[in-house]
Amino acid sequence: xxxxxxxxxxxxxxxxxxxxxxxxxxxxxxxxxxxxxxxxxxxxxxxxxxxxxxxxxxxxxxxxxxxxxxxxxxxxxxxxxxxxxxxxxxxxxxxxxxxxxxxxxxxxxxxxxxxxxxxxxxxx
Numbered sequence: 324x325x326x327x328x329x330x331x332x333x334x335x336x337x338x339x340x341x342x343x344x345x346x347x348x349x350x351x352x353x354x355x356x357x358x359x360x361x362x363x364x365x366x367x368x369x370x371x372x373x374x375x376x377x378x379x380x381x382x383x384x385x386x387x388x389x390x391x392x393x394x395x396x397x398x399x400x401x402x403x404x405x406x407x408x409x410x411x412x413x414x415x416x417x418x419x420x421x422x423x424x425x426x427x428x429x430x431x432x433x434x435x436x437x438x439x440x441x442x443x444x445x446x447x
Contacts, residue, residue: 344377383414
């Protein structure tokens with residue numbers, strides 16, 4: 324099946340817990356407000372009652388992200404820090420990483436090559 328410009332981009336989110344950290348596995352294309360609202364609702368649910376938690380955003384299967392996606396990342400960072408936690412980004416594709424470099428958000432977020440490295444950084 325071929326896709327067209329009018330097809331709704333797909334975005335999937337799965338959450339796991341590894342070594343006391345919440346890992347948000349993102350897949351597909353993160354680019355609209357409905358997806359943003361879903362991600363933030365899930366994040367809030369997992370942060371509630373878990374002050375100081377580590378949050379890892381696994382972006383290994385995230386194919387694309389636009390400015391809406393960047394705004395979501397900033398919101399995730401803000402909400403997690405307010406809860407006393409920290410956010411690490413893991414496994415970014417080259418294209419998504421370039422978006423962080425161009426916007427200089429790579430200086431704000433710790434970006435690691437894998438979830439395993441992010442977990443090790445949280446343990447350190």
